[in-house]
Amino acid sequence: DQQVKQNSPSLSVQEGRISILNCDYTNSMFDYFLWYKKYPAEGPTFLISISSIKDKNEDGRFTVFLNKSAKHLSLHIVPSQPGDSAVYFCAASAVGSNFNKFYFGSGTKLNVKP
Amino acid sequence: GAVVSQHPSWVICKSGTSVKIECRSLDFQATTMFWYRQFPKQSLMLMATSNEGSKATYEQGVEKDKFLINHASLTLSTLTVTSAHPEDSSFYICSASGLGHEQYFGPGTRLTVT
Numbered sequence: 425d426q427q428v429k430q431n432s433p434s435l436s437v438q439e440g441r442i443s444i445l446n447c448d449y450t451n452s453m454f455d456y457f458l459w460y461k462k463y464p465a466e467g468p469t470f471l472i473s474i475s476s477i478k479d480k481n482e483d484g485r486f487t488v489f490l491n492k493s494a495k496h497l498s499l500h501i502v503p504s505q506p507g508d509s510a511v512y513f514c515a516a517s518a519v520g521s522n523f524n525k526f527y528f529g530s531g532t533k534l535n536v537k538p
Numbered sequence: 539g540a541v542v543s544q545h546p547s548w549v550i551c552k553s554g555t556s557v558k559i560e561c562r563s564l565d566f567q568a569t570t571m572f573w574y575r576q577f578p579k580q581s582l583m584l585m586a587t588s589n590e591g592s593k594a595t596y597e598q599g600v601e602k603d604k605f606l607i608n609h610a611s612l613t614l615s616t617l618t619v620t621s622a623h624p625e626d627s628s629f630y631i632c633s634a635s636g637l638g639h640e641q642y643f644g645p646g647t648r649l650t651v652t
Binding site for chain 2: 426428433456458460465466467468469470473513517525526527528529530531
């Protein structure tokens with residue numbers, strides 16, 4: 425049972441425009457969310473995170489929004505650059521003894537066109 | 539940022555043989571290491587969590603006798619795929635975490651069993 429879902433397998437955006445990647449989760453116990461970026465044949469690299477006490481976290485061109493009532497989070501990249509082309513995974517974890525056990529979505533492949 | 543290495547980066551082995559994959563945290567002490575498996579175009583699936591000096595905790599459906607995990611030190615964890623079969627062919631990724639919440643991922647190991 426997939427507790428974290430990324431329903432869009434791919435997204436294509438023009439350079440300079442905004443990229444919006446979406447993620448939904450089902451477990452209301454999740455209280456910490458992360459976005460990872462992954463290039464082919466490489467491990468994921470951490471991008472940005474947000475805890476459930478916030479609804480927005482911003483780091484440079486990357487902003488993550490959290491809507492707890494909808495169990496939905498999104499990653500905004502603006503302006504998008506060709507180097508942002510990669511697969512983006514969202515991940516979630518819950519407080520408690522398994523706080524560092526991450527549940528990953530299936531990823532969204534972002535293509536930023538020059 | 540924290541660096542995690544994996545060795546080998548790719549390996550081809552014959553069916554029935556065993557393969558060992560190493561995961562090292564190069565510049566920090568990893569109290570917990572994780573092993574993931576990724577099938578093409580799918581999510582990272584957590585296989586097991588290991589804490590230094592103790593037995594690994596395996597996720598449901600993962601055979602502990604087939605996927606042997608050893609976390610002998612704060613900088614090294616190994617995954618041994620025993621009696622490998624073609625269906626074990628996959629991309630195996632480790633991650634490590636220290637005292638914080640983030641996980642730092644290795645570059646992954648591509649295993650092909652012929």
